[in-house]
Amino acid sequence: MKVILLAIATLVIGLPGFSQIQINGVVKDNNGEVLPGANIFIDGTYDGASSDVEGKFSFKTSEQGVKTLVVKVIGFKEYKQQISLSKNINLSVQLQEEINQLEAVTISAGSFTASDEARRTVFKAVDIATTAGATADIAGALNTLPGTQKVGESGRLFVRGGDGNEAKTFIDGILVLDAYSPSAPNTPSRGRFLPFMFKGTSFSTGGYSAEYGQALSSALVLDSKDQETLTRTDIGIMSVGADVAHTQAWARGSLAGKIQYTNIRPYFGLINQEIDWRTPPAAIEGSSAFRHEVGKTGMVKFYGNFNHSDFSIYNHDIDDYSIRQLYDLTNDYRYVNGFYKTELNKNWSLRGGGSYTLLKNQVALDDINMVEEERGIHSKGVIEGSLANGIELKTGVEIIDRDYRASIDTTTQSLTFHELISASFAEIDIYASNRFVTRAGVRLEHHSLRNEFYLDPRISLAYKPGSAGQFSLAYGKFRQSVKNEYLRWNDQLKQEQADHYILNYQLIENNRTFRAELYYKKYNNLVRIQDNEVTNTGHGYAKGFELFWRDNKTFRKVDYWISYSFLDTKRTYLDFPSSTTPSFASKHNFSAVYKHFISDLKSQLGFTYSWTSGRPYNNPNEVGFMTARTPAYHDFKFQLELPA
Amino acid sequence: MKKQLIFSVALLISAFANANDQYLEAMQKNIMIVYTSKSSDEIQQAVNSLDRIGGAEKTKWEPYYYASFGYVMLANREEDGAKKDQWLDAAAAALEKAKAINPDDSELTSMEGFIHMIRVTVDPAARGQQYAGLAFQAFSKAVQQNPENPRALALLAQMQYGTAQFFGSPVTEACGTLTKAIEKFDTYKSENPLAPQWGKEMAVRLQAQCK
Numbered sequence: 053m054k055v056i057l058l059a060i061a062t063l064v065i066g067l068p069g070f071s072q073i074q075i076n077g078v079v080k081d082n083n084g085e086v087l088p089g090a091n092i093f094i095d096g097t098y099d100g101a102s103s104d105v106e107g108k109f110s111f112k113t114s115e116q117g118v119k120t121l122v123v124k125v126i127g128f129k130e131y132k133q134q135i136s137l138s139k140n141i142n143l144s145v146q147l148q149e150e151i152n153q154l155e156a157v158t159i160s161a162g163s164f165t166a167s168d169e170a171r172r173t174v175f176k177a178v179d180i181a182t183t184a185g186a187t188a189d190i191a192g193a194l195n196t197l198p199g200t201q202k203v204g205e206s207g208r209l210f211v212r213g214g215d216g217n218e219a220k221t222f223i224d225g226i227l228v229l230d231a232y233s234p235s236a237p238n239t240p241s242r243g244r245f246l247p248f249m250f251k252g253t254s255f256s257t258g259g260y261s262a263e264y265g266q267a268l269s270s271a272l273v274l275d276s277k278d279q280e281t282l283t284r285t286d287i288g289i290m291s292v293g294a295d296v297a298h299t300q301a302w303a304r305g306s307l308a309g310k311i312q313y314t315n316i317r318p319y320f321g322l323i324n325q326e327i328d329w330r331t332p333p334a335a336i337e338g339s340s341a342f343r344h345e346v347g348k349t350g351m352v353k354f355y356g357n358f359n360h361s362d363f364s365i366y367n368h369d370i371d372d373y374s375i376r377q378l379y380d381l382t383n384d385y386r387y388v389n390g391f392y393k394t395e396l397n398k399n400w401s402l403r404g405g406g407s408y409t410l411l412k413n414q415v416a417l418d419d420i421n422m423v424e425e426e427r428g429i430h431s432k433g434v435i436e437g438s439l440a441n442g443i444e445l446k447t448g449v450e451i452i453d454r455d456y457r458a459s460i461d462t463t464t465q466s467l468t469f470h471e472l473i474s475a476s477f478a479e480i481d482i483y484a485s486n487r488f489v490t491r492a493g494v495r496l497e498h499h500s501l502r503n504e505f506y507l508d509p510r511i512s513l514a515y516k517p518g519s520a521g522q523f524s525l526a527y528g529k530f531r532q533s534v535k536n537e538y539l540r541w542n543d544q545l546k547q548e549q550a551d552h553y554i555l556n557y558q559l560i561e562n563n564r565t566f567r568a569e570l571y572y573k574k575y576n577n578l579v580r581i582q583d584n585e586v587t588n589t590g591h592g593y594a595k596g597f598e599l600f601w602r603d604n605k606t607f608r609k610v611d612y613w614i615s616y617s618f619l620d621t622k623r624t625y626l627d628f629p630s631s632t633t634p635s636f637a638s639k640h641n642f643s644a645v646y647k648h649f650i651s652d653l654k655s656q657l658g659f660t661y662s663w664t665s666g667r668p669y670n671n672p673n674e675v676g677f678m679t680a681r682t683p684a685y686h687d688f689k690f691q692l693e694l695p696a
Numbered sequence: 697m698k699k700q701l702i703f704s705v706a707l708l709i710s711a712f713a714n715a716n717d718q719y720l721e722a723m724q725k726n727i728m729i730v731y732t733s734k735s736s737d738e739i740q741q742a743v744n745s746l747d748r749i750g751g752a753e754k755t756k757w758e759p760y761y762y763a764s765f766g767y768v769m770l771a772n773r774e775e776d777g778a779k780k781d782q783w784l785d786a787a788a789a790a791l792e793k794a795k796a797i798n799p800d801d802s803e804l805t806s807m808e809g810f811i812h813m814i815r816v817t818v819d820p821a822a823r824g825q826q827y828a829g830l831a832f833q834a835f836s837k838a839v840q841q842n843p844e845n846p847r848a849l850a851l852l853a854q855m856q857y858g859t860a861q862f863f864g865s866p867v868t869e870a871c872g873t874l875t876k877a878i879e880k881f882d883t884y885k886s887e888n889p890l891a892p893q894w895g896k897e898m899a900v901r902l903q904a905q906c907k
């Protein structure tokens with residue numbers, strides 16, 4: 053009996069000091085750097101310690117037999133080791149870094165990612181609404197970033213010597229065929245999409261993912277919001293029109309709609325425009341968005357937009373002002389976009405969707421009438437996920453089907469083409485560590501018109517030597533169909549092509565960002581018009597460097613950024629007699645954006661200043677082609693936002 | 697024989713009591729550190745200890761609750777936004793473990809809101825709307841779960857105050873909630889010797905602005 057009692061006593065009291073074992077050691081990462089603050093302990097017990105500044109630890113335990121030693125540090129994989137507690141132990145533990153996509157190096161070459169969720173972003177979704185002069189126009193805000201060339205009379209995005217149609221917009225990964233409202237010749241247009249619909253934007257000026265095709269110079273990727281949380285009605289009255297918007301939110305979904313009427317006529321009556329309008333632009337536009345959660349992790353989104361606008365204008369002859377020509381445009385636009393995403397399991401997710409676009413322009417030039425109609429379908433499915441820790445795969449398929457028809461009432465001939473592009477792509481991200489990542493992708497496209505296959509490689513590398521600065525390199529091959537106005541004459545025209553080479557350095561630390569980027573872009577198969585014949589023999593290049601500095605740390609309540617772009621570009625294309633800088637390209641672009649938050653008034657004051665050096669144009673009175681330069685373009689915009 | 701049995705039972709009980717003392721003692725020591733320490737290293741060590749205690753005491757929510765609190769304190773003293781987020785991620789992960797043991801508890805729901813509230817400070821312009829909304833939701837829920845909980849009331853008051861200030865509306869509602877919170881700080885007693893105690897100072901400081 054006594055023996056049993058003694059055994060019980062031994063069991064329950066645990067006999068401190070009986071045979072305490074000392075465990076010493078050091079914790080390091082896989083580069084041999086010591087890790088302070090690690091938690092080292094015997095699993096399931098109180099016994100353990102934290103590592104000190106030299107990564108060393110030491111503790112005693114009364115546990116016996118074979119136990120599990122656990123080592124934990126934030127940012128590293130948990131380490132477990134069986135140890136036999138019979139004598140003192142000395143350990144050296146090496147921890148494997150966890151690949152943390154929020155902290156790890158990112159591919160920054162060519163891309164400006166704006167998200168309210170990501171942690172180290174250069175540009176935020178909210179910036180679009182609060183940049184002076186952008187008036188909540190997406191392109192307006194992006195035009196203050198390096199890599200863009202301001203073309204004041206257009207309002208579109210022009211990227212690194214590319215024409216306006218080389219920059220494409222994608223909503224939830226789905227291509228938007230015509231992202232801008234129609235505008236009269238030489239008047240700026242606005243984007244069709246309101247920035248408030250989006251939770252994130254990624255603006256890439258080159259070297260973008262293999263997922264995005266049919267864009268030669270730039271991809272603007274907009275992610276629509278998953279969920280609206282507030283039921284609200286907004287009524288807006290502007291100097292040029294009015295709008296009504298309503299959002300209805302419920303537990304798992306929301307429906308939002310907006311209708312807007314704009315008529316610029318009263319405004320133009322007030323402020324004299326040196327434009328001879330017959331009827332200034334008026335438009336009615338409606339959009340609606342529906343979101344609903346499906347199942348545990350699924351989400352369905354629909355977005356639709358219609359627009360009807362018209363205007364007419366007199367263009368006066370350059371030599372004799374009394375000679376004028378009427379230009380009358382009626383534009384109808386419908387866009388519907390459906391999107392579905394879901395998680396397949398812990399590691400893999402699926403997203404896909406489709407869009408349908410109808411675009412109809414009725415143009416009258418004096419008494420000649422032209423009707424142009426384009427119907428486009430884009431459909432895409434993507435699977436992405438993780439193959440292993442630090443290896444991410446994205447792969448998908450898509451088709452773009454475009455049907456185009458134009459007719460002019462002076463001839464019975466109609467100009468048509470029907471193009472079907474089928475593509476598949478795969479892209480893999482391999483993180484060698486949190487410091488080094490490689491992204492390799494390929495895109496395979498088939499084009500129905502020429503019945504040809506194309507294979508476009510894209511590769512990027514990024515290396516982060518310290519905690520904040522990183523280098524990034526990118527190369528890629530990009531292509532897109534030539535503009536409709538040429539393809540309709542000759543549907544055997546090849547795809548225009550561009551090769552991008554980019555070197556980028558980015559430093560984000562303490563709410564300050566510095567970026568420098570160097571690039572070279574080579575164009576091939578550009579449209580060439582010689583002796584009334586349209587061919588693909590054009591070519592060109594663009595090269596330059598860009599600097600960006602943003603600081604919302606140094607001055608209290610002040611956020612400002614400065615960007616500068618230098619561009620050198622020449623093309624032999626269209627009817628150019630020789631290699632020449634096109635009229636949309638400016639050598640120097642400078643922007644400064646300043647925002648000041650005044651807390652007493654709960655308001656924000658901001659200004660944007662832009663300067664663009666003169667652009668080339670052809671002056672027939674001068675010798676040589678496109679040798680004349682426009683004056684430099686200065687633009688100062690001021691904005692004061694007051695609380696409602 | 698009977699005596700011996702009684703003796704052994706008594707021994708067993710004392711051993712349990714002993715284990716419970718050990719738990720209380722270890723907890724109190726580390727809770728004091730996360731409440732008062734000014735040194736990040738010390739807080740990190742306390743959080744590590746709390747995490748170990750949590751791993752050993754599978755039915756106790758308090759170790760993970762205070763580990764979560766410690767991580768929020770570490771986040772608070774961090775300047776760098778990305779690192780701040782990393783601490784807050786750790787705080788949220790620890791809190792999840794506490795919630796798995798003790799679901800629907802007002803203190804834990806308050807802590808959840810507190811984490812959201814600190815998330816806002818990383819980037820108020822971009823995150824304000826989203827995380828302030830989440831914090832509001834959590835504090836309101838915490839007050840529902842236990843209307844006597846002074847921390848839930850004080851944190852809710854803080855959010856109400858901030859929102860009123862932002863929109864330039866009167867702070868009467870916020871100050872009303874705050875008065876109630878301060879009352880509860882004085883009267884609210886929990887039977888749990890490890891029940892959370894923090895938050896009164898913050899409430900009193902805010903009250904000064906109400907006057």
